[in-house]
Amino acid sequence: MTIVTIEQRSREAAMTRQREQPPKSGGILIRGLGKTFDGNQRVEALLAVDLAVRQGEFLCIVGPSGCGKTTLLRILAGLEQPTAGSVEFDIQRDDRPLQSMVFQEQSVFPWLTVLDNVAFGLTVRGVARREREKIARGYLTKLGLDHFARAYPRQLSGGMRQRVNLARAFANDPAILLMDEPLASLDEQTKMLVQEDLLRLWEGSSKTVIFITHSLDEAIVLGDRVAVMSHRPARIKVAYEISLPRPRNALELRNNPDFIVARAQVWDALREEVLSADAAIEPSHG
Amino acid sequence: MAESQLRSANQVSGTRARRSSRREFGARAPLERLVSVGSPIVLLIAWEIAARLHWIDVRILPAPTVVVATIIDLFRNADLAGDTWATIERFLMGMAVGTIPGVFVGLTMGLFRWVGIVLNPIFALFYNVPRIALFPLVLILVGLNDTSNILMIALGPFFTMLITSMGAVMNVEPIYRDVARNFNARPRHLYLMVTLPAITPALMDGLRLSVGLGLLGTIAVEFLVADNGLGHLIWNSWQVLSLKQSMAGLVVAAVVGWFFYGSLALLERVVMPWQRRTTFV
Ligand SMILES: Nc1ncnc2c1ncn2[C@@H]1O[C@H](COP(=O)(O)OP(=O)(O)O)[C@@H](O)[C@H]1O
Numbered sequence A: 001m002t003i004v005t006i007e008q009r010s011r012e013a014a015m016t017r018q019r020e021q022p023p024k025s026g027g028i029l030i031r032g033l034g035k036t037f038d039g040n041q042r043v044e045a046l047l048a049v050d051l052a053v054r055q056g057e058f059l060c061i062v063g064p065s066g067c068g069k070t071t072l073l074r075i076l077a078g079l080e081q082p083t084a085g086s087v088e089f090d091i092q093r094d095d096r097p098l099q100s101m102v103f104q105e106q107s108v109f110p111w112l113t114v115l116d117n118v119a120f121g122l123t124v125r126g127v128a129r130r131e132r133e134k135i136a137r138g139y140l141t142k143l144g145l146d147h148f149a150r151a152y153p154r155q156l157s158g159g160m161r162q163r164v165n166l167a168r169a170f171a172n173d174p175a176i177l178l179m180d181e182p183l184a185s186l187d188e189q190t191k192m193l194v195q196e197d198l199l200r201l202w203e204g205s206s207k208t209v210i211f212i213t214h215s216l217d218e219a220i221v222l223g224d225r226v227a228v229m230s231h232r233p234a235r236i237k238v239a240y241e242i243s244l245p246r247p248r249n250a251l252e253l254r255n256n257p258d259f260i261v262a263r264a265q266v267w268d269a270l271r272e273e274v275l276s277a278d279a280a281i282e283p284s285h286g
Numbered sequence B: 001m002a003e004s005q006l007r008s009a010n011q012v013s014g015t016r017a018r019r020s021s022r023r024e025f026g027a028r029a030p031l032e033r034l035v036s037v038g039s040p041i042v043l044l045i046a047w048e049i050a051a052r053l054h055w056i057d058v059r060i061l062p063a064p065t066v067v068v069a070t071i072i073d074l075f076r077n078a079d080l081a082g083d084t085w086a087t088i089e090r091f092l093m094g095m096a097v098g099t100i101p102g103v104f105v106g107l108t109m110g111l112f113r114w115v116g117i118v119l120n121p122i123f124a125l126f127y128n129v130p131r132i133a134l135f136p137l138v139l140i141l142v143g144l145n146d147t148s149n150i151l152m153i154a155l156g157p158f159f160t161m162l163i164t165s166m167g168a169v170m171n172v173e174p175i176y177r178d179v180a181r182n183f184n185a186r187p188r189h190l191y192l193m194v195t196l197p198a199i200t201p202a203l204m205d206g207l208r209l210s211v212g213l214g215l216l217g218t219i220a221v222e223f224l225v226a227d228n229g230l231g232h233l234i235w236n237s238w239q240v241l242s243l244k245q246s247m248a249g250l251v252v253a254a255v256v257g258w259f260f261y262g263s264l265a266l267l268e269r270v271v272m273p274w275q276r277r278t279t280f281v
């Protein structure tokens, strides 16, 4: 078992870490994670995020816009350094990547064919062409993109591009998938179809997923748990277990009474945060 | 939701507007093409007539037919082919020595903030020196040989590609670099699979400028030191007041320039296959 630690600046957090044992079940342990941007304006994005992500779970995070969801995910993705606290990843194998991020639709490389886009992670890891194309084609088949292997992204619809994006992350075979509102730009029908594709890929994979969304329905359709973030500077306010049975069907689920109850519960928690986030905006402070 | 639908509706109408304007352009295109081919021909005919009627001094500006005859004569009885080839060779060497390092250095300066901060003032200093004024220095440092010539030719394309690529890298959508970083891309992949293709459209514009500058540099060094090449022919003929020959060299040089400038359109299609407009959906 290996523990990978994102750089942690806070001495306090480091001491805590020595006292406690690392998580045994695997997953991600986020402790007192803070992030302050020191630009022209100091922005305190994350205050102290505490969150334990179980291995293999599908965790959705919702929160008021601008509260720091993207910042949290970028720290987990290694694209941003925290200013306080620590993140521990617990992984069982080190022969595959720790995490890959599913970015938004426009992150697909326009100059690579669909096949080369999907194989990107494998290419930079030095996997031989034959092998990586076999893996990439496997994902294209699962997503119904067989015929588009040699097409360029601009020749595809938005939904197809987002499938390419998913396939790129899955083909890299990371232990953890980080997704930042990946379906936000899709229309409602396409979104439901891609949600089903995502569930199908994930259900057979034992990967841990952290999925950020601003759609409550989406969070509950997809997630094992839904965590609600507070307004900025953000903490994790509360996390709800979503005990709807799997495999799930995005369309049927929306009429399930348990779904409606869960939705009301999460909305209650989120509503307060959205309201106080709005109240906190003072025009004079910008 | 309503907002996003509104946005996509706008996008659709935006595309339509662009398409219809292209169709209008298409309708005018045959006439435009006719005029754009026709106007140089009319000029040539006017020049021919003016020369034959001795409205202009044919010792200074020989008629087009005379120039063509001179070119044929020089190909047959002198070494115009050799001169042309010498010029093309110098030009291509200079372009290669200038553009490739230019792109590489510009990319690196754009990708790595500190490299940019350190190198930018140095290149800014050199860029503003009139390049031809560096020639004596280069001749002393490198020697009176073709290596010096090629270095001189390379300077214009080098700076052009450096500035173009550095600027273009800084305008690349940050999300592509985030993807590369998140997937642990090594520098090789960051350069070749991500950044270079992302800036290719800008590089093609830089290349267009570089072709002009490279040809200018080639002819200039041939004026000054070479003992062959079109520049040498033009300058030498002028010095012995053989303006017919000088003009012949000029025309061949122009044809060489058109050829390379025109082949960039072809190159563009080869290096940017993803920009071709075919749609599956
Ligand atoms: N690079 C940055 N520099 C300064 N401020 C930033 C930067 N990135 C994000 N922020 C600020 O941090 C806050 C949280 O942003 P973000 O994580 O993108 O929110 P969310 O994804 O929840 O909408 C916002 O107020 C945003 O303006």
Ligand SMILES: [Mg+2]
Pocket: A069, A070
């Ligand atoms: Mg965000």
